[in-house]
Amino acid sequence: MSDYTMTIDGEAVRAPDTFGVINPATGEVAAQAPDCTREQLDRAMAAARAALPAWRRDEAARRKALQTAADLLFAQSEEIGRIITLEQGKPLKDATTEVVGAGVWLKYFADLEIPREVIQDDDRALVEVVRRPVGVVAAITPWNFPLLLAVWKLAPALLAGNTVVLKPSPFTPLSSLRLGEVLRDVLPPGVLNVVSGGDELGAWMTAHETPRKISFTGSVATGKRVAAAAAPDLKRVTLELGGNDPAILLDDVDPAAVADRLFGAAFANNGQVCSAIKRVYAPESIYDEVVEALADRARAAKVGDGMSEGVQYGPINNAPQYERVKELVADALSGGARAAAGGGPIDGPGYFFRPTILADVSDGTRIVDEEQFGPALPVVKYRDLDEAVARANGTHFGLSGSVWGADADRAADVAARLECGTAWVNTHLALAPHQPFGGFKWSGVGVENGPWGLYGFTEIQVIHRAKR
Ligand code: NAD
Numbered sequence: 001m002s003d004y005t006m007t008i009d010g011e012a013v014r015a016p017d018t019f020g021v022i023n024p025a026t027g028e029v030a031a032q033a034p035d036c037t038r039e040q041l042d043r044a045m046a047a048a049r050a051a052l053p054a055w056r057r058d059e060a061a062r063r064k065a066l067q068t069a070a071d072l073l074f075a076q077s078e079e080i081g082r083i084i085t086l087e088q089g090k091p092l093k094d095a096t097t098e099v100v101g102a103g104v105w106l107k108y109f110a111d112l113e114i115p116r117e118v119i120q121d122d123d124r125a126l127v128e129v130v131r132r133p134v135g136v137v138a139a140i141t142p143w144n145f146p147l148l149l150a151v152w153k154l155a156p157a158l159l160a161g162n163t164v165v166l167k168p169s170p171f172t173p174l175s176s177l178r179l180g181e182v183l184r185d186v187l188p189p190g191v192l193n194v195v196s197g198g199d200e201l202g203a204w205m206t207a208h209e210t211p212r213k214i215s216f217t218g219s220v221a222t223g224k225r226v227a228a229a230a231a232p233d234l235k236r237v238t239l240e241l242g243g244n245d246p247a248i249l250l251d252d253v254d255p256a257a258v259a260d261r262l263f264g265a266a267f268a269n270n271g272q273v274c275s276a277i278k279r280v281y282a283p284e285s286i287y288d289e290v291v292e293a294l295a296d297r298a299r300a301a302k303v304g305d306g307m308s309e310g311v312q313y314g315p316i317n318n319a320p321q322y323e324r325v326k327e328l329v330a331d332a333l334s335g336g337a338r339a340a341a342g343g344g345p346i347d348g349p350g351y352f353f354r355p356t357i358l359a360d361v362s363d364g365t366r367i368v369d370e371e372q373f374g375p376a377l378p379v380v381k382y383r384d385l386d387e388a389v390a391r392a393n394g395t396h397f398g399l400s401g402s403v404w405g406a407d408a409d410r411a412a413d414v415a416a417r418l419e420c421g422t423a424w425v426n427t428h429l430a431l432a433p434h435q436p437f438g439g440f441k442w443s444g445v446g447v448e449n450g451p452w453g454l455y456g457f458t459e460i461q462v463i464h465r466a467k468r
Contacts, residue, residue: 004173006034006196007180009047010189015040019198021174024089024315025305025350031086033173036195038204041165044193045210048136048163051190056133056161059114066110066155068186073103080147080178085306087172088146089314089351090269092306102151105449108433109155112454126465131458133161134236135212138205140226142218143317144272144373146172147179149240152448153215154192160457165193165211167201169218171318206230213457216240217274220396220442227445238446238456241439242371243399244278246392247428248414249290250385250405251283258404258426259293265402265428266294267301267355270313271375272321275400275437277428279368280379281388287381291340291359294379298341298355305350315351316374322351325374328367329356332378337361342376363391371397385414393419398440402428421447 005012015034023030036044055062073080081096088095120127139153146168157164168176173196180194195201202222206214206229216226217240230237247262249255266277282290306314316322326345333339342356356376361368368378382388392401400422405411408425415423421438424430431437431449438447446456 003031004033004177004196005181006036006040006044006177007184007192007194008040008044009193010184010187012181012184013040015197019170021087021171022318023086024317025307027319027349027351031174033170033177033196036197036201041195041201041204041208044165044195045136045208047190048165048193049210051163051188052133052135055163055188055191059161062159062161063110065186066106066159069183070103070106070110072182072186073099073106076182077103080175080182082307083175083178084147084172085314087174088143089317090306091311091314094269095306098145098148102148105148105151105433106155109159109454112156112159112451114160114454114458115451123467125467128463130461130463131160131455132461134457134459135162136210137162137164137213137215137457138208138211139164139166140202140205140214140216140218141166141168141176143169143171144269144274147175149217150176150179152453153217156448156454157213157215157457158187158191160454162213162457163191165195165205167195167197167205170196170198202226203229206235209233211235213237215456223442223444236456238448239444240274240437240448241399241442241444242373242397243274243276243439243443244369244371244395244397245275245400245402245420245428246279246281246418247277247402247404248281248385248388248392249283249286250403250407250411250414251285252406252410253286253404254406255286255289255293259290259297261427262404263294263297266377267298267313267375268429270316271377272317272373273429275422275429275431277377277402278372280377281382281392282379283385284381284383287379291357291379294377295340295357298357301355303346303352303355313355313375316353317351319351321374322353325353325372325376328370328372329358329376332358332361332365332367335361335365337365337367337378340379363394369395389414389417393417396442399443400424400428400439402426
């Protein structure tokens with residue numbers, strides 16, 4: 001029997017079956033989650049549809065509910081943080097920060113204006129452009145930031161007057177189920193429904209007749225399936241997909257001065273961040289120094305169970321991802337790459353992997369060309385800057401990237417040439433609620449956050465009043 005319940009029409013709902021959620025620090029089942037049936041999903045969708053008319057009418061109530069939701073997350077950040085560490089693996093401090101971050105996002109959207117623009121007001125007509133809710137939103141999330149990425153969807157969707165059916169990743173369903181439980185007294189029944197199950201449940205949601213919008217965060221491969229499933233019904237989609245973010249170092253950069261920030265942005269959340277640095281391009285003149293500076297930090301990093309004090313990096317979240325990182329690192333090493341630090345898993349239970357810096361590796365190697373999504377970073381040597389920019393752009397990915405140099409204007413000029421949704425200068429991974437986030441090319445469709453993220457949960461309506 002599961003301790004965690006789904007939320008459907010404001011009620012706690014158990015399913016006939018459950019599935020085990022594994023603690024990645026031990027490899028053992030830590031809790032059971034309900035395995036939502038088709039009939040239960042139908043009920044969640046029906047509840048979301050029924051809740052729409054009243055919810056979309058009362059903007060003040062929506063703002064108040066988002067504020068209250070934020071306050072509840074702040075108050076319970078440590079308790080919910082423990083759930084995130086249990087299912088995701090990240091250190092408790094980071095998990096608690098994730099919950100607080102979710103509260104910050106809720107507060108931002110609680111106060112965000114929903115624009116109503118007058119675009120013509122003359123003797124012929126008053127023409128206004130207003131934003132209407134899309135309807136029921138199907139929200140589907142991955143396992144790296146289970147709570148924060150759910151809130152990135154819920155907060156703008158609910159502010160705009162939509163109702164939501166949320167499905168977390170089967171690897172990390174517990175914190176989202178708990179979110180549903182916590183918000184049961186805050187949101188009217190049916191406004192937020194939380195269901196849990198396997199990948200199939202996601203496919204049922206995208207094919208379901210009720211949602212008018214799918215907001216999806218996950219891999220490119222699944223994102224394409226979601227887009228295809230949405231097409232016959234012309235459902236609106238926002239897709240936040242994978243990245244293979246390059247960091248280009250210019251020849252005037254001081255490796256020692258930027259190594260902490262580079263390492264931090266590559267290994268945050270154990271490398272399991274869509275917009276983490278996934279490949280570093282370093283000029284020949286400072287290549288060895290860059291590799292050593294990064295390797296020093298990798299060797300010093302404290303890896304362990306996220307519940308233990310002082311741990312900086314937890315395990316990889318799940319067995320398939322652990323196998324994938326192992327495979328990509330082994331492939332690079334067998335192709336002639338050198339492990340300047342790490343290079344393989346840590347013995348013992350759990351999905352632990354040594355923070356790895358790979359040198360003498362280049363484009364054409366899988367770990368450079370593909371998204372590793374784990375604690376292993378390739379450092380690629382370049383001679384010519386134009387060639388480095390071309391290699392950085394020579395991919396289907398286009399989530400984000402960064403350029404690092406002592407002359408910030410020169411670095412900004414290079415950053416402007418990157419084909420990606422966010423181009424950072426002398427930083428990477430700087431994200432904020434007011435800053436739109438999304439990808440070029442296969443990294444996504446649409447954006448989240450800021451007013452632009454809100455617009456993704458609205459339809460534009462023109463109100464044209466003739467004056468004569
Ligand atoms: P995934 O695509 O395997 O799963 C994501 C979600 O989709 C899960 O809830 C899963 O159950 C569901 N799903 C699976 N098959 C489905 C289908 N056919 N129809 C509908 N839903 C389905 O991704 P993941 O392994 O959980 O997450 C890792 C990926 O997510 C990485 O590629 C990472 O870069 C990406 N990501 C992107 C962002 C971003 O904002 N761009 C943020 C975080 C993670």
